[in-house]
Amino acid sequence: MTVDDNTREFDPDIVTDFSRRMSYGSYLDLDVLLSAQRPVSTPEHHDELLFIIQHQTTELWLKLVLHELRSARDLLRADQLQVALKRIARVKHIQKTLTEQWSVLATLTPTEYAEFRGFLGNSSGFQSYQYRAVEFVLGNKNRRMLSVFESDPAAHALLTELLEQPSVYDEFLRYLHRAGFAIPASVLDRDVTQAHTFTPELVETFRGIYENATEHWAEYEACEELVDLEDNFQLWRFRHLKTVQRTIGMKTGTGGSTGVTFLQKALELTFFPELFAVRTEIGAPGPAGD
Ligand code: HEM
Numbered sequence: 001m002t003v004d005d006n007t008r009e010f011d012p013d014i015v016t017d018f019s020r021r022m023s024y025g026s027y028l029d030l031d032v033l034l035s036a037q038r039p040v041s042t043p044e045h046h047d048e049l050l051f052i053i054q055h056q057t058t059e060l061w062l063k064l065v066l067h068e069l070r071s072a073r074d075l076l077r078a079d080q081l082q083v084a085l086k087r088i089a090r091v092k093h094i095q096k097t098l099t100e101q102w103s104v105l106a107t108l109t110p111t112e113y114a115e116f117r118g119f120l121g122n123s124s125g126f127q128s129y130q131y132r133a134v135e136f137v138l139g140n141k142n143r144r145m146l147s148v149f150e151s152d153p154a155a156h157a158l159l160t161e162l163l164e165q166p167s168v169y170d171e172f173l174r175y176l177h178r179a180g181f182a183i184p185a186s187v188l189d190r191d192v193t194q195a196h197t198f199t200p201e202l203v204e205t206f207r208g209i210y211e212n213a214t215e216h217w218a219e220y221e222a223c224e225e226l227v228d229l230e231d232n233f234q235l236w237r238f239r240h241l242k243t244v245q246r247t248i249g250m251k252t253g254t255g256g257s258t259g260v261t262f263l264q265k266a267l268e269l270t271f272f273p274e275l276f277a278v279r280t281e282i283g284a285p286g287p288a289g290d
């Protein structure tokens, strides 16, 4: 049938009565989701909705990132490397979306932001427990971060649990050990509540994998997936830093930090330092001159 009024006919079996059926809105709990944007500025500033939605969408994606990374960690523990890599592949796509999303917030000018920034009080992304949880699962542990969550028992409990559990990297290194690769005992028995720190012996182990990639293909691929993950994480941090710089310049942060200077230091944090260090060594003679 031709439609000249630029509308589409309903197909005959399209369901319209949801009085007793599950609908799109009820399945997704849209009443809850869409009533959670509550600007605090008075009179309400036009751009605060953008600010809230940018953060809320980030938190939703972080929820999925955490779900996938915790699963990847557990799969590594169960020697299911390929399935773990599938989880990481999904995380990489989410990270790309999150990094791209900064361009939406960059439409907020410094003048517009200054008009409602005062209403934010001391709230800050520094208090994002899901962001901290992702850092912890990837191995950048820092017990001091828990202090921010004393008044949020659920967040505090989650971060304590993740602090005490081995990270994705811990489980990957244990996996490599079980697969016969040389992993120092100091790494296998390390206190997992601390941040992972650079261990030169691991660089040699990775060098063995990279220089014999065809022989150790699965491990080689896993190493490169982890490098992508860290790379993407750093790109997000960098876009955050640049957005902060163009929006508040060198002002101190609402969370109490020095702002840009503080965020710059986060770019020096690393999850998998040996996977980056191995790049320097590839093709060069080994420590014993072999
Ligand atoms: C105009 C927008 C933004 C500005 C001006 C801004 C500013 C800042 C500043 C100054 C800090 C340092 C802590 C403090 O003293 O407050 C910070 C931390 C943080 N912000 Fe933002 N931010 C913005 C948007 C966002 C968005 C959209 C997110 C996404 C959830 C986010 C997440 C974070 C996180 C996770 C931290 C902690 C980083 C760390 O510990 O290294 N921020 N932000």
Ligand SMILES: N[C@@H](CC(=O)c1ccccc1NC=O)C(=O)O
Pocket: 055, 117, 120, 123, 124, 125, 126, 248, 252, 253, 254, 255
């Ligand atoms: N720290 C920001 C405020 C801010 O961006 C913010 C405030 C409340 C909730 C999340 C935020 N995002 C990132 O820090 C500032 O100093 O302007």
